[in-house]
Amino acid sequence: MSSQGTHGVLITMEGVEGSGKSTQLLRLSERLRRLEVPMVVTKEPGGTPLGQEIRRLLLQPHASGEAWCAEAELLLFYADRAQHLHGVIRPALEAGKIVLCDRFEDSTRAYQGASGVPEFVLDRLHELVLQRLRPHLTLLLDMDPQVSLQRVEVRNLGYGGAFQETRFDEAQLEFHQRVRNRFLAIAKAEPQRVALIPARSTPAEVEHAVWQRVAPLLRNAGFQVG
Numbered sequence: 001m002s003s004q005g006t007h008g009v010l011i012t013m014e015g016v017e018g019s020g021k022s023t024q025l026l027r028l029s030e031r032l033r034r035l036e037v038p039m040v041v042t043k044e045p046g047g048t049p050l051g052q053e054i055r056r057l058l059l060q061p062h063a064s065g066e067a068w069c070a071e072a073e074l075l076l077f078y079a080d081r082a083q084h085l086h087g088v089i090r091p092a093l094e095a096g097k098i099v100l101c102d103r104f105e106d107s108t109r110a111y112q113g114a115s116g117v118p119e120f121v122l123d124r125l126h127e128l129v130l131q132r133l134r135p136h137l138t139l140l141l142d143m144d145p146q147v148s149l150q151r152v153e154v155r156n157l158g159y160g161g162a163f164q165e166t167r168f169d170e171a172q173l174e175f176h177q178r179v180r181n182r183f184l185a186i187a188k189a190e191p192q193r194v195a196l197i198p199a200r201s202t203p204a205e206v207e208h209a210v211w212q213r214v215a216p217l218l219r220n221a222g223f224q225v226g
C-alpha cells in the first residue's frame with residue numbers, strides 16, 4: 001500500500017456486474033457529503049472527458065461489426081486509466097481528498113485475465129501506468145453472478161422506460177464465474193488492501209458492512225467522520 005507523496009485516500013469499488021457497486025458508491029458518497037469531507041467520485045472507464053470517448057469506443061459495438069482484438073482493448077482500458085490518474089485521481093489525492101472510484105485496476109485484472117490476457121502482460125502495464133500507486137482500500141462486493149446478472153436484467157428493463165432486454169447465456173455466466181474467482185484470488189493475495197463484502201443482503205446491510213471498513217480508514221487518515 002503506497003501512494004507516495006499524497007495525503008488523500010483512494011477507495012475503489014469492485015465486483016461482478018450487478019453486485020451493487022454503483023448503488024453502494026452512491027450511498028457512501030452521500031454519507032461522506034453529509035459529513036462534509038473533501039471527496040471526488042469517479043469511475044472507470046470514462047472518468048475524464050477523453051476517457052468518456054474511450055468508454056464509448058469500448059462499450060458501443062461499431063457499425064462495421066469490427067470488434068477490438070484483446071490487446072487493443074486492453075491498451076484502451078490502460079489509456080483511459082493513465083488519463084484518469086493524470087487528470088483526476090493523482091491531483092485529488094495530492095489535494096488531500098478522498099477519491100471513490102467505481103471499478104479500477106482489479107476489474108482489468110479480473111476481466112481481461114478471464115479473457116486470456118497473460119498475467120505478466122497485466123503486471124507490465126500495471127507497473128507502467130500505476131507505478132507505485134495502490135488503492136488504500138478496495139471494497140470487493142462479492143456474490144454469485146447467477147444472481148447478480150439477474151439484477152442486471154431487471155435493472156436494464158427499467159432504463160428510461162425503454163424495453164431493453166438483457167439475457168445472459170451459459171457461456172456468459174461461465175465467464176462471469178471466472179471473473180468472480182479472479183476477484184476472489186486478488187482478495188486472498190492482498191487481504192490488507194481488499195475488503196471482501198458479501199453483497200447478496202439488502203442494500204442497507206451492504207452499506208453498513210462497507211462503512212465498517214471505510215470509517216476506520218478515514219479516521220486514521222485524519223478525516224472527521226464521527
Ligand SMILES: Nc1ncnc2c1ncn2[C@@H]1O[C@H](COP(=O)(O)OP(=O)(O)O)[C@@H](O)[C@H]1O
Binds near residue numbers: 018019023151155206
Ligand atoms: N443489495 C441489493 N439487493 C437487491 N438489489 C440490489 C442491491 N444492490 C443493488 N441492487 C439493484 O441491482 C441492480 C444492479 O446494481 P448496481 O449498483 O447497478 O450494480 P453494479 O454497479 O455493480 O453493476 C440495480 O437495479 C440495483 O438497484
Ligand SMILES: [Mg+2]
Binds near residue numbers: 021022
Ligand atoms: Mg455500475
